[in-house]
Amino acid sequence: MMLETIWFVLWGVLWAVYFALDGYDLGLGTLMPLLAKNETERRVMYNAAGPFWDGNQVWLITAGGVTFAAFPGTYAALFSGLYTALMLLLFALILRGVSFEFRRKVDSAAWRRVWDTCHVLGSFLPALLLGVAFANIFKGIPLNAQAINEGTLLDLLNPYGLAGGVLFVLMFALHGALWLGVKAQGEIARRAARAAAGLWLALVVMMTLFLALTAYYTRLFDNYLADPVLFVVLLLPVAGLLQARRALAQEKMGHAWAASAVAIIGVTLFGVTGMFPALLPSSIDPAFSMTIANSASSPKTLTIMLGVALVFVPIVIAYQAWVHVTFSYKVTEADLAYEEAY
């Protein structure tokens, strides 16, 4: 069970890192109609995400690929079980992805409006859908003995699922506003900081509500009550949020952004820890849940994959960190005039 447990942890961490990275560029897209007042400001927002969004999105592909490789049973049940929600997520991400590349390739305001709309919807919807999906995963979906989801898309939109959706939208929006604070200057940077302060308050309220609902709708706290040491995981989102507010007040936007990343990682790990050893709990009968015992790959595959992950994931983290540092400069007029800019 050791290998399976290691992979369970890695699986949770991969999703957490994905949310912490793609979260801010999805948040930027979501906030665009609220924070950008004109074309220049919209371009500042596009270019704040510019050098990073594509690399960030690969964490989703990797999280999906690792689910497939390490827990094929979960991958099969999860992806077919959430079919329509995942297809909507996919279409949204497709439209968002091309909007970066297409919008500046034809010089027309109407053309740009089309891709701006795709960009905003394609950023907001993934945040919402990922939140709804993960809240439902935390809660469990009606998985039967054949690992088939007996529920429908509408069943995902239960109060807890919706709360998860709102939580993710707020989390990503705050994360995006803080990143805009890092990358922008002048009026839009001040607007981003003000928005971040408001979003922070809304997020604190929403997170408290979500925790209360979690106790009511899910069995996540069972693991914590069985082994109270686990409650340290909850320190991550709490400390992350407090630190984010402090750094924001001191106008240290980079620190605030990093603290917000810790909070997002903490929320994800809080849910994942509560689910252990299930990756996809069944709300019909815990015996039907997809767990590390009944859905994992063979020890041989897990060992080979572990070798690959231990060597290459640190390399990926190193060069992505280098990119974030190298390209964390403030977006200036000169940067916008640069012909390759978005």
Add this chain to the structure above:
Amino acid sequence: MDVLLLSRLQFAFTTFVHFIFVPLTLGLSLLVAYMENRYVRTGDAEYKRMAKFWGKLFLINFALGVVTGIALEFQFGTNWSRYSSYVGDVFGSLLAIEATLAFFLESTFLAVWIFGWKRLSPKLHNVSIWLVALAANLSAFWILMANGWMQNPVGYAIRGERAELASFTALVTNPFAWQQFIHTLCAAYILSGFFVMGISAWHLARGRQVSFFRKSFRIAAPFTLVFALVMVVQGHMHGAEVARTQPTKLAAMESLWETRTRAPQFLFLIPDPANERNRLELLPIPGALSLLAFHSMDAEVQGLKDFAPQDRPPVMLTFISFRTMVALGFLFPLVAAWAWVRRTDPERSPLMLRLLPWMIPLPYLAIQLGWIVAELGRQPWIVYGMMRTEEAFSPGIATGQVVFSLVLFALIYTLLVAVDIFLLAHHGRKGPEERHDVDDGSATATQPGGAGFTTATA
């Protein structure tokens, strides 16, 4: 219409669309990296303009390649859940490795390349596009090891209710997968070469930016010819590997019904699948099929009738696709040789300049036909000889769900492909910026209305 058929249509459609964009990414990344390399070595700013111009077309193409790729990874789980849980232990790891080793590198350093022209040293900037090219070709390796395993499953053992990995080494040394890998790379390089030659020829025929496009042509012509020649030999080797491992596919490719030794190759043939025979067989080369397939005139080639009807792939489409692909495969080295002969003075052959833009779609066609042969010819198996396609789809999804996603895929992809081709044609025709514009982007006035940004580069 049921979930199985709809899921097959959806996978076929999304794969075809994805593969419109992949080959150009594989080849053009190398050419752009080489052009920038020439700039770094010689200091000739024209090579920098070349890297930027061809790089812009590369980026327009790349955007759709990335987003349509995610759709494929998702679909194994959404539409083919029984396949995923049955073979995930073997197949899933290849996809996960592809993402970890290749996709991160490709996406991260492409962004570095786009935004790094002024922020990195020329050498480091050039390294970033070489890394993109390496990563793109590396991703081709892993995904073709995965597809090659579906064609010729090796290194696995059936334990309990699923296939489990027995030998990872067998997986990455699968001879069939290697043939597919080399075949796909050659095809992608030929396509990219014709793409660059076609657009260059279009401008040269109009006398525009002559020095710029002559240089581009000069790089693309030998590149195309080399791989078009390699392809003729390698295509044969790939076919021989099919003969060794997939007898039903070979028989469908050749529309061979009766098993026979000294099997002839008919230069002209019309299949008649309904009556399990050929309507017309003309111009036989005696023993040629046996020779090509098994390197011996006397070798026995199995006919379709040796297999139960439910074990045979669709003959007509496999046959036509194969024939057309092979014909194109012989056409490419001829045209590429012509271009190579004229590599230093292409304007002296106006006929060639007129022909080359029309060549651009043909490698695209050949590649799509090749995938029809590979995937349709593999039917009725999803993993050849091991798991049938009809056993592989998701039991838990409803027809309505797949109709919904298929309709949206059709709408969104059609729209995006149209936009993408429009943008490629628009920017390809517009040509590179005039020389004096290249290094003074920062001097351009920025207007809040935004029009200033795009006109600056016009």
